[in-house]
Amino acid sequence: MSAVFDLAAVALRLPVGGGVREILSDVHLSLAEGEVYTIVGASGSGKTSLLRVMGGLTRASAGSIRFRGVPIDAPPAGVAFVFQDYAGALLQWRTVARNVALGVERSLAKPERGLRVAEALRLVGLEAHAGDFPWQLSGGMQQRVQLARALAIRPSVLLMDEPFAALDAMTKAGLQDELLRLRDQTGASIVFITHDIEEAVYLGDRVAVLKGPPGTIAHTFTIDLPRTREQIATRESPAFLRLRHQVHDAIRGRA
Amino acid sequence: MNDRGLVQGAGGLAAFLLLWEAVVRSGSATFDYLPAPSAILAALGRLAAGGAFWGEIGHTLLATLLGWAIAVLIGVVAGLALGLSPWLRRYSLASIEALRPLPGVAFAPVGLLAFGFSLQMELAVIVLPTLWPVLVNTMGGISALSPRLGEVARSFRLGRFEATMKVYAPAAAASVLVGLRLSMSLAVVMAVIAEMVGNPQGLGYAVVREQQALRPAEMFGYVFVIGLIGILMNWALMAFARRALPGEFGRPLAMDAGVR
Numbered sequence: 040m041s042a043v044f045d046l047a048a049v050a051l052r053l054p055v056g057g058g059v060r061e062i063l064s065d066v067h068l069s070l071a072e073g074e075v076y077t078i079v080g081a082s083g084s085g086k087t088s089l090l091r092v093m094g095g096l097t098r099a100s101a102g103s104i105r106f107r108g109v110p111i112d113a114p115p116a117g118v119a120f121v122f123q124d125y126a127g128a129l130l131q132w133r134t135v136a137r138n139v140a141l142g143v144e145r146s147l148a149k150p151e152r153g154l155r156v157a158e159a160l161r162l163v164g165l166e167a168h169a170g171d172f173p174w175q176l177s178g179g180m181q182q183r184v185q186l187a188r189a190l191a192i193r194p195s196v197l198l199m200d201e202p203f204a205a206l207d208a209m210t211k212a213g214l215q216d217e218l219l220r221l222r223d224q225t226g227a228s229i230v231f232i233t234h235d236i237e238e239a240v241y242l243g244d245r246v247a248v249l250k251g252p253p254g255t256i257a258h259t260f261t262i263d264l265p266r267t268r269e270q271i272a273t274r275e276s277p278a279f280l281r282l283r284h285q286v287h288d289a290i291r292g293r294a
Numbered sequence: 295m296n297d298r299g300l301v302q303g304a305g306g307l308a309a310f311l312l313l314w315e316a317v318v319r320s321g322s323a324t325f326d327y328l329p330a331p332s333a334i335l336a337a338l339g340r341l342a343a344g345g346a347f348w349g350e351i352g353h354t355l356l357a358t359l360l361g362w363a364i365a366v367l368i369g370v371v372a373g374l375a376l377g378l379s380p381w382l383r384r385y386s387l388a389s390i391e392a393l394r395p396l397p398g399v400a401f402a403p404v405g406l407l408a409f410g411f412s413l414q415m416e417l418a419v420i421v422l423p424t425l426w427p428v429l430v431n432t433m434g435g436i437s438a439l440s441p442r443l444g445e446v447a448r449s450f451r452l453g454r455f456e457a458t459m460k461v462y463a464p465a466a467a468a469s470v471l472v473g474l475r476l477s478m479s480l481a482v483v484m485a486v487i488a489e490m491v492g493n494p495q496g497l498g499y500a501v502v503r504e505q506q507a508l509r510p511a512e513m514f515g516y517v518f519v520i521g522l523i524g525i526l527m528n529w530a531l532m533a534f535a536r537r538a539l540p541g542e543f544g545r546p547l548a549m550d551a552g553v554r
Contacts (some may be wrong), residue, residue, distance in 0.1 A: 096449065130464070
């Protein structure tokens with residue numbers, strides 16, 4: 040299986056005040072087709088910076104970042120972001136349908152665009168809310184709008200920055216299962232950042248532990264749970280508890 | 295305001311007018327020149343039947359709209375430039391902050407000296423103070439946009455022009471509209487003042503004229519007309535905005551923050 044993303048020896052240094060702060064250092068990462076790769080780490084460890092570098096929003100200071108073999112220096116086609124702050128990331132003056140259309144307005148003619156938007160809304164179960172404005176929806180629904188907007192460009196990679204962190208536990212669990220179902224339906228690879236260890240293990244095919252600053256991938260765990268996850272059974276299985284323990288220890292530095 | 299609120303508001307106004315009428319008729323107030331609302335209404339009827347009245351409304355309306363339009367044009371363009379360029383902001387913000395608090399009325403005599411008794415004088419007096427709300431709100435609306443929106447635009451690979459038209463400008467529109475509303479009500483005030491102290495035309499001059507002629511009912515009639523113009527212009531602007539920015543309305547706290 041060829042890698043979708045390939046990061047080698049990536050470093051990020053940003054000027055802060057008079058000096059230079061090392062944000063990321065020597066990050067190696069390879070993302071497989073259809074894989075859910077979750078990244079956990081304490082706040083300030085550089086998780087978001089790593090995602091921004093992968094998505095071409097921030098330029099790395101050193102190392103190579105290849106998307107499907109091609110080095111990137113700007114957001115590549117086929118990669119879509121989902122941000123944590125849905126209210127700030129959605130265009131509040133546009134309807135749900137027109138928000139979802141944002142990424143395909145230039146590339147698709149009107150009839151085809153309409154079909155694409157409808158398809159994306161169906162994937163997240165928001166067909167009935169196409170004409171609503173984001174502020175009329177609950178937080179969980181707004182986050183699904185953002186997800187639909189990303190899916191509308193038929194991305195091969197979703198870069199998700201703590202997308203469910205601002206949501207309540209029930210909504211969060213629902214969206215986690217929805218995300219795994221979407222991965223199965225679309226075949227997209229997902230890089231998912233979280234500070235929630237349980238979430239990282241539950242969603243991930245692999246879990247990377249980022250330690251920093253400067254952020255670097257200290258451990259990677261392969262999650263050998265059955266591919267179909269279930270909120271109660273999976274979370275109570277001995278394998279899940281063992282992995283959760285291991286990731287926890289890795290973050291605390293006892294592994 | 296919903297229908298219920300409208301009815302309740304009108305009820306309050308009616309009660310106030312009735313009370314006023316009762317106070318004047320019963321003679322319990324001792325103002326010589328306080329007419330009853332019914333007398334004001336009758337005076338308005340006489341004025342509306344005459345020819346000059348409509349010309350006076352037309353003059354004040356023209357001066358207000360023209361002055362406001364000039365202020366909006368300058369304010370939006372300058373505000374956009376200042377909002378998009380931190381460099382420009384650094385050099386001009388101090389001057390703006392120094393000029394902005396100067397009371398616009400103080401410019402009326404200056405305008406009179408420069409332009410004489412003319413529409414230009416009136417426009418000068420209107421444009422100077424009404425410029426600031428538009429300029430400051432446009433600048434603020436652009437420069438306060440969350441960087442997140444820029445990241446959304448970039449991650450969806452929008453071009454610079456596409457991002458400005460689809461993301462930045464609409465995101466700042468609500469804030470620009472706040473400036474437009476503030477400056478519109480200010481424009482009515484400044485037009486009337488300019489006509490009172492300078493250009494002897496329009497509704498502002500009419501108020502002074504009727505006062506000096508000791509015709510309080512007519513004077514109050516003109517005052518009400520001025521108030522009505524302010525309300526109608528604000529209503530027209532909001533009706534336009536509701537069509538142009540459907541997403542902004544109904545959103546709690548988005549529109550009315552900072553207005554009034």
